[in-house]
Amino acid sequence: MDTGTKIAAGLEEAFVIHGFAEPNVETLREAAGVSLRTLYKYTPSRDDMVLSALEYRHRRYMDHIFSDVPENGPVALGGIIDRIAGWMTQEAPQGCLFHAAVAAAPQDENLKELLSRHKTCVAERAAAVAGVEERSADILFIFEGLTQSWPLLGGASVESAHRLAKCLFIEANETLSSYA
Structure with a gap:
């Protein structure tokens, strides 16, 4: 190192x-x-x-x-959610360190930009891996819900994230089939 x-x-x-x-x-x-x-x-x-x-x-x-995330739509997104849960368990049981940094220095524009870049990067990469690039904002919402509720709900936040991700794919498939 x-x-x-x-x-x-x-x-x-x-x-x-x-x-x-x-x-x-x-x-x-x-x-x-x-x-x-x-x-x-x-x-x-x-x-x-x-x-x-x-x-x-x-x-x-x-x-x-x-x-090594499987690149297969819902399976990939489910795996990512499980990995976020593992991260929260091992690395961030009190919540997101990026949000904590901004909370400690709310006027720091560099920290706000880094928070935004980090969250956007994660959501866009997850959306691409899951094959729903147009839904990165929805994925960001799901991930933020998971990480922000983790200190309060623990595993229940993971279950909710999985349910919301499933809804995302159901809705995406319905939208796609309506154009067919």
């Missing part, structure tokens, strides 16, 4: 454990496992530290969700 990745991974872990407001620079430096000079070389400000951690998390999330 190169130094930049090591720093990003350590920062991600620190923000997951401590949130975005609590950890001081020494805590973040310790989590990154580098000297203060090296930390600031790679991430010159606290804002850069947050962005670096979230960019790293985005890459890990995309790998977790989309590695």
